[in-house]
Amino acid sequence: MKKNVLIFAYALVLYGCGAGKSLLSVESSPIVTSIDLVNVVDDKVQVGINPGAFTSATVIFRIPKTVPGTYSSDNYGKYVEDFEALDYKGNVLSTTKLDDNSWSITNAELLDRVQYWVNDTYDTENDVADAVFSPAGTNIAKGSNFMLNLHGFVGYFEGFKEVPYAIQIKKPADLVATTTLASDTNSKQELLWDAFIANRYFEVIDNPIMYAKPNRESFEINGITVTLSLFSPNNVYKASDLKEKMLAMMGAQKRFLGDVDSTKEYNILLYLSDINVPDAQGFGALEHHTSTVVVLPEAMDIGRLEQAMVDVVSHEFFHIVTPLSVHSKEVQYFDFNDPKMSAHLWMYEGTTEYFANLFQIQQGLISEEDFYERMLTKITNSKFYDDSMSFTVMSKNILNQPYEPNYANVYEKGALINMCLDIILREKSGGEKSMLWLMKELSKKYGTDVPFEDEALFDEIVSMTYPEVDAFFKDHVIGVTPIDYNLYFAKVGLATKEVEESTGYFFDGQVPFVDVDVKNDSAVFIRKNMELNSFFEDLNLKGGDIFKSINGQDINLETFRTIIGESFTWTPETVINVTIERDNEVISIEGPVGQPLKKVNRIVPLQGATEQTVKLRNAWLKN
Ligand SMILES: [Zn+2]
Numbered sequence: 001m002k003k004n005v006l007i008f009a010y011a012l013v014l015y016g017c018g019a020g021k022s023l024l025s026v027e028s029s030p031i032v033t034s035i036d037l038v039n040v041v042d043d044k045v046q047v048g049i050n051p052g053a054f055t056s057a058t059v060i061f062r063i064p065k066t067v068p069g070t071y072s073s074d075n076y077g078k079y080v081e082d083f084e085a086l087d088y089k090g091n092v093l094s095t096t097k098l099d100d101n102s103w104s105i106t107n108a109e110l111l112d113r114v115q116y117w118v119n120d121t122y123d124t125e126n127d128v129a130d131a132v133f134s135p136a137g138t139n140i141a142k143g144s145n146f147m148l149n150l151h152g153f154v155g156y157f158e159g160f161k162e163v164p165y166a167i168q169i170k171k172p173a174d175l176v177a178t179t180t181l182a183s184d185t186n187s188k189q190e191l192l193w194d195a196f197i198a199n200r201y202f203e204v205i206d207n208p209i210m211y212a213k214p215n216r217e218s219f220e221i222n223g224i225t226v227t228l229s230l231f232s233p234n235n236v237y238k239a240s241d242l243k244e245k246m247l248a249m250m251g252a253q254k255r256f257l258g259d260v261d262s263t264k265e266y267n268i269l270l271y272l273s274d275i276n277v278p279d280a281q282g283f284g285a286l287e288h289h290t291s292t293v294v295v296l297p298e299a300m301d302i303g304r305l306e307q308a309m310v311d312v313v314s315h316e317f318f319h320i321v322t323p324l325s326v327h328s329k330e331v332q333y334f335d336f337n338d339p340k341m342s343a344h345l346w347m348y349e350g351t352t353e354y355f356a357n358l359f360q361i362q363q364g365l366i367s368e369e370d371f372y373e374r375m376l377t378k379i380t381n382s383k384f385y386d387d388s389m390s391f392t393v394m395s396k397n398i399l400n401q402p403y404e405p406n407y408a409n410v411y412e413k414g415a416l417i418n419m420c421l422d423i424i425l426r427e428k429s430g431g432e433k434s435m436l437w438l439m440k441e442l443s444k445k446y447g448t449d450v451p452f453e454d455e456a457l458f459d460e461i462v463s464m465t466y467p468e469v470d471a472f473f474k475d476h477v478i479g480v481t482p483i484d485y486n487l488y489f490a491k492v493g494l495a496t497k498e499v500e501e502s503t504g505y506f507f508d509g510q511v512p513f514v515d516v517d518v519k520n521d522s523a524v525f526i527r528k529n530m531e532l533n534s535f536f537e538d539l540n541l542k543g544g545d546i547f548k549s550i551n552g553q554d555i556n557l558e559t560f561r562t563i564i565g566e567s568f569t570w571t572p573e574t575v576i577n578v579t580i581e582r583d584n585e586v587i588s589i590e591g592p593v594g595q596p597l598k599k600v601n602r603i604v605p606l607q608g609a610t611e612q613t614v615k616l617r618n619a620w621l622k623n
Contacts, residue, residue, distance in 0.1 A: 001069045001070055001071070001133070001135070001136075001284065001285065001286050001287060001349070002284045002285050002311075002312050002315040002316060002353070002411065003133065003282070003283070003284040003408060003411070004283040004284040004285075004296070004308060004311075004312055025052045025053050025054075025055070029051075029052035030163065030164040030165055030166040030197070031049060031050070031051045031052075031156075031157075031160070031163055031164070031165045031166070032049070032050040032051075032165075032166045032168070033047065033048070033049050033050075033154050033165055033166065033167045033168065034047070034048045034049075034050075034167075034168045034169070034170070035047050035148070035153055035154075035167070035168070035169045035170070036169075036170045037140075037146050037169060037170060037171045037172065037175075037211060038170050038171065038172055038192065039170075040140060040142040041117070043119065043120065043123070043140055043142070044081065044117040044118060044119050044120075044140065045117065045118055045140055045146075045153070046115060046116070046117050046118075047115065047116055047117075047118055047153050047154065048113055048114070048115040049061075049113060049114050049115070049154070049155065050112065050113040051111070051113075051157055051160070053109070054108040054109055054111055054157075055109060056108055056109070057106065057107065057108060057109065058104060058105065058106055058108055059104075059105050059108035059111065059157055059158065060098070060102055060103065060104050060105070060157070060158040061083075061085075061102070061103045061105060061114055061155050061156070061157055061158075062077070062101055062102045062103075062155050062156055062157075062158060062336070062337050063076045063077040063080055063101045063102075063151070063152075063155040064076050064077075064101065064151045064155075064205070064336035064337065065077070065100070065101050065336060065337045065338075065339075066336065066337075066339050066399070067136060067149075067151045067205055067336060068323075068331060068334050069136075069286050069287050069288075069319075069323075070133055070136050070286065071341070071345070071398045071399070071407055072130075072133065072399065072404070072407075073399050074130075074132045074133075074136065075100040075101055076101065076132070076151055076152045077099075077100045077101030077102065077155075078100050078101075079118055079119045079120065079121060079138065079152060080116045080117070080118055080119075081116065081117045081118075081119060082116055082117050083095065083097070083103050083114065083115075083116040084114065084115050084116065085103075085105040085111055085113075085114045086111075086112050086113050086114070086115065087107070087110040087111065087112055088110065088112045090112075093105055093106065093107050093108075093110060093111060094106045094107070101337055102337065118138070118140075118152065118153050119140070120137070120138040120139050120140040120147075120152075121134070121137035121138050121139075121152065122134065122137055122138065122139040122141075122147070122273070122278075122279055122280040123139075123278040123279060124278070125137070125278075125279075125280060125281045125282065126278055126281065127278075131281070131282065132152075132282070133282040133284070133286070134271075134273070134280035134281060134282035134283070134284075134295040135149075135282065135284055135285045135286035135292075135293040135294060135295050136149055136151075136286050136293075137149060137152070137280065137282070138152035138153065139271065139280070143172055143175075144175075144212070144213070144231075144233070145175075145210070145211065145212050145231050145233075145271070146171075146175070146209075146210070146211040146212075147208070147210055147269075147271055147293070148169075148179075148208060148209040148210070148211070149205070149208045149286075149293065150167075150204050150205050150207070150208060150209065151204075151205040151336070154167070154204055154205075156201045156336075161200060161201040161202070162200045162201070163200065163201075164197060164198060164199050164200065165197065165198040165200075165201065165203075165204050166184060166187075166195065166196075166197055167181070167184075167195070167196040167197070167198065167204065168187070168193055168194070168195050168196075169193065169194045169195075169196070169209075170192055170193055171192060171193070171194055171211055172192075172211075173191060173192060174213060175211040175212060175213060176211065176212070176213070176214050176216075177194050177209050177210070177211055178209070178210050178212075178216060178227060178229035178267055178269055179196070179207055179208065179209035179210070179267065179269075179291070180207045180265055180266075180267050180288075180289075180290040180291045181196040181197075181198060181203075181204075181207035181209060182196060182197050182198070183195065183196060183197075184196055184197040196209075202334070205336075206288045206289055206290075207288065207290065207291065208269060208288065208291065208293050210229055210231065210269040210271065210293070212229065212230075212231040215229065215230045215231065215232065215238060215239050216228060216229040216230065216239045217239040217240055217242075217243045219243060219246075219247050221247065221250050221251050221254055222251070222254045223264065224250075224254070224262060224263060224264060224265070224266055225264065225265050225266070226246065226247075226250060226266045226267075226268065227265075227266075227267045227268070228242060228243065228246055228267075228268045228270065229267065229268070229269055229270065230242070230270045230272065231270070231271050231272060232272045232298055233272065233273075233274045233279075233298060234274060234298060236272070236298050237272060237298070237302075237305070239270075241302060242270075242305070242306065242309055245306045245309065245310065246268070246309065246313065248365075249309075249310045249313070249314060249365070250266075250313075250314075250317065252359060252360075252363035252364075252365055253314055253317055253318070253359055253363075255363060256355070256358075256359035256362055256363055256436070257321070257436075258440075259440075260320075260321060260440060260443060261325075261443075261447075262320050263289065263290045263320060265290055266290055266291060266317065267290065267291035267292075268291070268292055268294060268313055269291060269292070269293045269294065270294045270295075270296070270309075271293070271294070271295045271296075272295075272296055272297065272298035273295060273296070273297055273298060274298055275297050275298070275299050280295045282295060283295055283296050283297060283308075284312060285312045285313065285315070285316045286316070287316045287319035287324065288324075289320070289324050289448070292313060292316035292317070294309070294312055294313060294316070296308055296309070296312070310360075310365070311356065314356040314359065314360070315352055315353055315356040318351075318352045318355045318356055318359075319348075319352050321351070321352070321355070321439050321443060322347055322348050322351055322352060322439065322442075322443075323342075323344075323347075323348040324448065325443045325446065325447050325448060326347070326439065326442045326443050326446050326447075326452070327342070327348070327446070327451055327452070328342045328343075328344060328451050328452050328453065328454040328457065329451045329452075329453065329454065330342040330454055331348075331451065332449075332451035333451075339399070341395060341396050341397070341398055341399065342395060342396070342454050343392040343393075343395045343396050343454055343455075343457075344392070344395060344454065344457060345391065345394070345395035345398065345410045345414060346391045346392070346395070346410070346414050346417050346418070346477050347418075347457075348410075349410035349411060349414050350410055350411075350413075350414025350415050350417050350418050351414075351418050351435060351439060353410070353411045353414060353415040353418075354414075354415040354416075354418035354419055354422070354435065355418075355435075355436070357371065357374050357375070357415065358371075358422075358436075358621075361621050361622075362621060362622065362623065368621060371621065372494075372602065372603035372604075373602075373603075375415075375416065375419060375603065376496065376601060376602070376603055378411075378412045378413070378415055378416050379412075379416060379485055379496075380601075381412040382409055382412040382413040382416060385405075385406045385408070385409035385412070385413065386402070386406055386409075387413070387482040388480045388481075388482060389403070389406055389409075389480065390477075390478060390479065390480050391413070391414070391417065391476075391477045391478075392477060392478050394406055394409075395410075413483075416483065416485065417476065417477055417483070418435055419488070420472065420476070420483060420485070420488045421435055421438075421469065421472060422434055422435040422620065423488045423489075423491050423492055423616075423620060424466070424468050424469055424472060424488070424491075425437070425438065425465060425466075425469070426491075426492070426616050426619050426620050427468075427491050427616060428465070428466040428468060431615060431616055431619030431620075431623075432619075433465070434619075434620070434623070438461065438464070438465065441464060442461075458470075458473050458477075458478070461473075489603060489606075490606065490613070491613060491616060492613055492614075492616045492617035492620055493605055493606045493609030493610065493613035493614045493616070493617050494603050494604065494605060494606055494609075494617065495603070495604060495606045496601050496602070496603050496604075497601070497602060497603075497604050498599050498600070498601055499599070499600060499601075499602050499604070500534075500597040500598065500599055500600075501597065501598055501600055502595065502596065502597055502598075503533050503596050503597065503598040504533075504567075504596060505533075505535050505564075505567040505570065505593065505596050506563075506564050506567060507564075508530075508533065508598060511530070512527070513526060513527055513530060513532060513533065513536065514526055514527060514547075514560075515527050516557055517546075520546075521556075522556060522557045523546045523547075524546070524547045524555055524556070524557065524560045525544060525545060525546045525547065526541055526542065526543050526544065526545045526547075527543055528543035528544050529543075530543070531598065531599065533596045533597060533598045534594060534595070534596055534597040534598070535593055535594055535596040538591065538592075538594050539576070539578065539589050539591050539593075540589060541578070541580065541589065542582065544582070545580040545581070545582050546580060546581040546582075547560065547578065547579075547580055548579040548580060548581055548586060549577075549578070549579040550563050550576065550577070550578050550579075551563075551576060551577050552577065567593075570593050572592060572593065572594050572595045573592055574592065574593045575590065575591065575592055575593075576590070576591065576592075576593050577589075577590045578590070
């Protein structure tokens with residue numbers, strides 16, 4: 001997952017595809033699921049699920065509480081209404097709701113089918129606390145868009161997750177499905193019905209479907225057919241607008257990964273949300289083995305949309321390495337209603353996010369400076385979370401307090417943990433080995449169907465690498481010691497350093513150093529929550545000071561705008577006369593405005609760095 005900080009006619013004939021009543025046992029017949037996207041009632045669709053015959057007296061039907069990759073409890077059963085279990089004569093069987101997501105059905109040997117209505121998440125995200133993260137959410141917009149994250153629509157019978165599913169979808173004639181779910185070629189092809197099959201429940205939820213009017217592009221990248229399908233509610237964007245960028249980006253990813261086995265087909269389901277109406281608000285994406293659902297605001301300009309797509313889709317695509325390939329038993333045997341979490345978010349999300357940045361510098365999509373800036377931003381952001389929290393303890397308890405609010409640190413410190421490990425591996429191997437090498441080695445041993453033991457992974461990695469890796473895990477991943485990043489930067493001839501850069505007198509880029517107090521006659525004052533530039537500091541002006549006059553001109557919002565305009569003509573020698581109010585005292589200050597500079601941290605080459613460290617840096621960033 002990647003969160004970008006920056007959802008009738010009642011008597012339906014749901015057997016439309018020829019699926020009649022089945023007296024075959026549940027083990028030997030597919031679970032026939034029908035979803036009706038044509039007869040939408042009150043923003044809800046009806047789902048019917050027809051299993052084979054049960055032999056037990058009671059059976060439990062469940063909708064997932066959580067799904068892989070979200071690391072949150074979302075209770076998709078809350079969006080299910082009017083749940084009914086019917087016998088072969090169409091009579092309603094007695095059911096008991098056990099929790100938000102589970103229904104117990106009695107006289108199950110008489111059960112023919114269950115049916116229920118499903119509401120969507122996108123248009124209620126504003127109204128509910130802890131809304132479902134949109135890329136895992138659902139959308140029902142009659143006649144225009146259906147985002148079928150199928151865990152929101154299709155449930156499973158307890159003990160029968162490993163049986164095949166036949167999914168039949170009645171759909172409006174002008175909408176097309178984009179999905180990597182396999183087509184049911186044995187099913188009669190009808191204009192208003194799509195038929196899919198899945199070998200087990202996991203496959204159902206691993207292959208979301210987006211229905212929309214056709215707006216897609218397909219392209220080939222070294223043996224992978226990539227399809228980008230886009231829904232733009234106000235027709236602002238076409239899939240073709242993003243094709244070139246995606247082609248270049250994913251080509252660079254393939255070159256970066258080299259000989260890693262990957263899928264032959266990859267779908268990008270991009271939902272652009274309208275910020276002016278109740279719509280999806282959780283921007284980012286969720287990974288699947290052969291596709292990703294991405295949600296971003298339609299209001300982004302093309303440049304920002306392209307960059308967001310590069311950052312978000314590259315992250316999701318790298319998930320094919322981990323956890324989609326390299327993962328533990330906790331992930332392999334995922335319990336959708338009582339999940340046991342793995343200790344290794346440092347890898348599932350951290351390695352993925354690190355690679356999503358590293359490939360951009362290695363493949364020349366960004367400059368060295370951009371890469372350093374990204375890592376520095378991650379260092380800064382990581383400090384907003386608990387830097388002394390064990391990453392493994394957090395990971396195993398990510399659904400609970402106090403760990404859950406620290407989740408997003410997997411994209412910050414999680415990536416930095418990988419950066420440090422990468423540097424250690426380069427250092428110890430004379431530039432040869434890297435995190436990518438390690439992940440390739442692990443993916444030779446483990447894969448989609450071969451999980452590792454959660455507790456054994458660290459020892460295994462250490463046995464493949466160096467004692468320094470062991471020490472790093474024990475201190476900074478399992479342990480609670482914050483990382484001194486400069487130690488690792490020094491190994492590659494770099495250091496974080498405070499440097500002075502020029503800025504504006506009253507603005508740092510788009511961000512003003514001053515603010516307006518609307519409650520106090522729109523007084524203009526210097527902001528407190530911001531590091532001031534040298535112009536303010538040299539004149540001894542402080543955060544909270546209220547401007548009374550500048551160069552004899554009384555200051556209000558209007559006259560201050562004029563001063564800002566004049567400031568573009570100032571030279572360092574220009575003398576300014578300022579009267580301010582500080583703690584109810586009026587103070588006059590006069591002096592030259594100088595050249596406005598601000599102090600910023602940068603990662604810069606270390607003075608006198610040895611040839612050895614520079615060689616390692618090149619191996620790290622340019623290999
Ligand atoms: Zn992710």
